[in-house]
Amino acid sequence: MDDLPVGLADIEDAAARLAPVAVRTPLVRSPRLDAALGATVLVKAEPLQRTGSFKFRGAYNAVVRAGGRPVVAYSSGNHAQGVAAAARLAGVPATIVMPRDAPAIKIAGTRADGAEVVLYDRTRESREAIGEAVAERAGAALIKPYDATATVAGQGTCGLEMVEQSREHGLVPDLAVMCCGGGGLAAGCAVALAAAHPGIALYTAEPAGFDDTKRSLAAGERLGVEPGATSVCDALLAPMPGAFTFEINRRLVAGGLAVSDAEVAHAMRVAFEEFKLVVEPGGAVALAAVLAGKVDVRGRTVLVVLSGGNVDLADFHRLTAAAPALAPAA
Amino acid sequence: MDDLPVGLADIEDAAARLAPVAVRTPLVRSPRLDAALGATVLVKAEPLQRTGSFKFRGAYNAVVRAGGRPVVAYSSGNHAQGVAAAARLAGVPATIVMPRDAPAIKIAGTRADGAEVVLYDRTRESREAIGEAVAERAGAALIKPYDATATVAGQGTCGLEMVEQSREHGLVPDLAVMCCGGGGLAAGCAVALAAAHPGIALYTAEPAGFDDTKRSLAAGERLGVEPGATSVCDALLAPMPGAFTFEINRRLVAGGLAVSDAEVAHAMRVAFEEFKLVVEPGGAVALAAVLAGKVDVRGRTVLVVLSGGNVDLADFHRLTAAAPALAPAA
Structure with a gap:
């Protein structure tokens, strides 16, 4: 793993930077879920992270490493809030390019942290182009949502915590399932988890129609999403795996899983009832994949990330x- | 405080017993809530506790201290689930007397943990009488929902954790608000908090119409609820403060606060949006009291328990x- 673009040392460095400001989110369990699946399921509760998603981790690491420059980001909402909160903590101005149809709670959250929000039309304009134009005009650092060392290293702190917390539970994970849009969370966690548990089986989870990482992993090369796809998972609509994140994921991830909107809704209900956690659609895809039996977990210890x-x-x-409730154990 | 019926040593003893099985629930924060209230608010997230409420703490402590006897309890639902889960862990049979109109999720949760559930009519029958009759018939130990040393000491571990976690946040609480039905959580937390912070101002929060503790604290003697009252807070419908818990609360608690159903619904929405936590009506009364300005928190550090x-x-x-969302800072 020494030749990967992000190493364990980068993640440990990010963890030290994040320690005073990020939440060490709990790894939670449900005896009923374990019984229903015949598995030991450890759920990482990133909705409890600052700004309500894991994105704060990578955003803060990248904003601080930008060395005091103003920052710009483009994001459907969670990276936006992460960068806005990070910029406020770091005392630098932030401009965020967001789609006009992003959830109101995400636009409001970004503005509440003092960022300037520039809205664009997702169907007609390129957020990358707008973001880069703003960055150039303002002399600002562009904080990429996934395809950058500092961002991926920050997301990897989620994986590092799962390693530590599994140990605190006295358990060794056999398998982990991670939500996947551009692949930053998956890549960061994969580096941390594979370093601690060389035999662990790692899977990405995506919405059906936006399963570009699944298909890219199978093909061994980056493939884009199929045109015309729709999904309730507003956080996971990236058009193609990141070049940088795919370089990591194709080496460390065993395969991709894809779930339907109905499977996502079921997982959101299960998270509500069994964990008392509010999970957004894109944050529920990994749990949805496990509940829908997309990977065989029976008798195994499984890490599942709820990402936001x-x-x-x-x-x-x-x-x-x-949506149906959790089916009891057979 | 040496002459109180529960002391810090009882709580520390319970904490040691609970450490392997209970969740050390996080103390969470929201920068937006702090800004809106002009205060530093530390929220104890007991919905993340085993069985979804703080009740597991006292139940487990009491069940283990019953020394291997079968157990019986009466409860509207959270104590029921706590006792059922505790009995399963301790390997003893449990019978739980529950009102027929308890939330389905609570009855299902109690049965899922292997307890025998006896339903009764809340308007016509006495749960205390049924519980005691079952206990006598079965030779079982009655695990009271609040009025017992072991139960209150167990609930006090929630307070002990708040003391430790406030310290981890580098903060000293000025004030704490605790949900209150029979008063077990309030009494246990009061003992732990007052021991660590002699100057802290402690408040109970109750639903309007079931503010028997508030009125009893003002009167200096135990008063029952007003007949005919209704509330959405199914967990907090106790008819009168416990004799035992009131003995503690009248000594340590500064006063009682009461909130309307609408204020409770607002707090549930704020917990959903700002903390990503699912909170039941009765679990939200303390947050509701703070949001509704029932006590002046401006400029202060405030502990708030979300109890289930x-x-x-x-x-x-x-x-x-x-319900309205959180109003932004003025």
Whole structure:
């Protein structure tokens, strides 16, 4: 693993930087979920992270490493809030380019942290182009959502904590499932988990139609999403795996899993009832994959990342109202 | 404080017993809530406790101290689940007397842990009488929901953790607000908090109409609830302060606060949006009291207990749909 673009040392360095400001989110369990799946499931509760998602980790690490320059970012919402909160903590101005149809809670959260928000039309404009133009105009550092060392190293602190917390539970994970958009969380966690547990089986989880990482892993090369796909997972609509993150994931990740909107809604309901956690659609795909049996977990110890909880209340109601509860153990 | 019926040593003893099985729930923060209230608010997240409420703490301590005897309890739901889970862990049979109109999630949770559930009619029958009759018939130990040393000492471990975790945050609490039904959580936490912080101002929070502790504290003697009162807080419908718990609370608690159903619904929404936590109505009264300005928190460091998260999804939708979001800082 020595030739990967992010190493354990980068993650440990990020962890030291994040310690005073990030939440060491708990690794939670549910005896009922364990019984239903016949497995030992350890759930990483990133909705409890500062700004409501893991994105704060990478954003803060990258903002601090930008050395006091103003920052710019483009994001559907969670990276936006992460960068806004990080910039406020670091005392630098932030400009965030967000799609006009992002959840209201994410736009409000970004503005509440003092960032200037520039809205764009997701169907007609390129956020990358707008973000780069703003960065150039303002002499600001562009904080990329996944394809950068500092960002991936920050997300990897989530994996580092899972290693430590599994040990505190007296358990050795056999398998881990991580939500995947551009692949930053998966790549960072993969480096940390593979370093501690060389035999662990790592999987990414994505929404059906946006399973570009799954198909890219199978093909051995980066493939884009299929045109015209839709998903309730607003956080996971990246068009293609990051060049940088895919370089890591193709080496460390065993395979990709994809879940339907209905499977996501079921996972959101299970998180509500069994863990008392609010999870947004994109944050629930890993749990959805495990609940839907996309990977065989029976008799194994499984890490599952719930990656965020920024969902509008009305959307939460609409999505979960008809979703089934956890089926009891057979 | 040496003459109180529960002392710090009882709580420390319970903490040692609970360490291998209970969750050390996080003390969480929200920069937006702090800004809106002009205060530093530390929120104890007991919905993340085993069985979804603080009740597991006292139940487990009491069940283990019953020394291997079968156990019986009466409860509207959270104590029921706590006792059922504790009995399963301790390997003893449990019978739980529950009202027929308890939330489905609480009855299902109690049965899922292997307890025998006896349903009764809350308007016509006495749960105390049924519980005592079952205990006598079965030779079982009655695990009281609040009025017993072992139960209160167990709930006090929540307070002990708040003392430790405040210190970890580098903060000294000026004030704490605790949900209150029979008064077990309040009494246990009061002993732990007052021991560590002699100057702390402690408040109970109750639903309007079930503010028997508030009125009893003002009167200096135990008063019952007013007949005909109703509340969405199914967990907090105790008819009168416990004799035992009131003995503690009248000595240590500064006063009682009462909140309306609408204030509770607002707090549930704020917990959803700002903390990503599912909180049941009765679990939200302390946060509701702080949000509604029932006590002046400006400029102060405030501990707030969210005591449980066992709420049916449909009830959660119904209660929160029209509730207002957190008002931004003025």
